[in-house]
Amino acid sequence: MNKVIGIIKKNKLLFSVILTYIILFIVKPDKGIESIKNSTYYIIEMIEIMPVIFILTSLIEAWVPREVIINNLGENSGIKGGIFSFILGSFSAGPIYAAFPVSKTLLRKGASVFNIVIILSAWAVVKVPMLMNEAKFLGVKFMGIRWILTILSILIMAYLVSLLVKKDTIPANNKNQNNDLSGIKVKQKYCIGCGLCARIAPNNFEMIEGKAKVKNKNIDINDIKEVNEAIEKCPAKAIG
Template sequence: MTILKKIKENLFLLIVVLGYVIMFLARPAMGIESVKNSGYYIKEMLMIMPAIFVLTALLDMWVPKEKIMHYLGKDAKAKGVFLSFVVGSISAGPIYAAFPMCVMLHKKGASIRNIVIILSSWAVIKVPMLINEAKFLGPKFMVIRWGLTITAIVIFSWISAKIIKDEDLPGEALAQPGPHVNRDACMGCTLCVKNYPALFEMQGKKAAIKTQEQIILNMEILQNTIEACPVHAIEYHEE
């Protein structure tokens, strides 16, 4: 059962490794080139993601939940849609840099629709990209493509909000009182285990809560551990 559990937890990684093995056997040259490309992107992520986690943590501390709900929540309506386009369009960095920030925004009350708009505009209508598009393909092409893309994003974000529920995303409050680890959001950094080893442990590559029958919670240490988590995967719910 332990082996099956390990396989289930690392299924995606195993599929990727299997894909590389098949590629090396069938097309060795392509396999070598794929490994080089993967190495480049891994190096890029290692350089970019720490800064993104720090920025996300700072935004989480500085921006009150009420502000996020007011400007990007379900009741923000047209104002929220407009601001979501602005946030996505002026942001820098690759699209995967947007994911931690969107988790934080959703946790603070941003709607599914506005998160979809931020991610989509981040990917396809960033301002620097529009400038280069106009330069190489012409202003008319850029304006038409930009207008059609915005229309499509608005439509797909509305559809996504109808299909995807808040509880489908990581970080939602759990029913039972006490500390909880969102294992979907956990990145396996082990900070919680180092800060509060009496309460947290690693199960596979994810953090988990130890059995609490014999544990008397130290709320000061727990709060410090919650604040130290770079992806905000730890929450405490009162009774």
């Protein structure tokens, strides 16, 4: 029984949805059948799209260096970061839920909250093919004004979200949320031997022959903040 309760607690959202469907079938069977049909459609769509998205995120994780993400989409990327984010979202393909795994990967590799909001928002409402259809059916003037106001709204929203939501509060950004450092490495060819990581998180990084090394694979929950800080402040962006 305790094991079952534990599973339910870990999957509260899933069981809430199942419970909602059961209640709907009891109260309004016709609506329940309609909901199942709609859900089945979206599940099939996700099965078709998500494998491609997972391949894309794996390629980003494996082939795009952390320093490239930080320089172009990070906290100090400035106007350049906003433009790159807007272009990435605008020329994207697929429904908005496909953007979430991509955003998680970009956050983990150093993208800022501000730029992630721009990517998600542009992905949802500023797709180039959609603009073409909008101009065709509603006119270029309508499309242009709506597009400009949408961009302004996205920038305002991105700024407000970046003020209210910090990266260390986002589970997607906390690579060490399971107290596991097995996925984090110090890229020796980039490490300049400054020793900053070892000073910030001495329990988890050490200097050996002038280069930083991961000291412990498993970290205490109290050290997670220091490890993330060491990763963010590494001047060579060698930890990732």
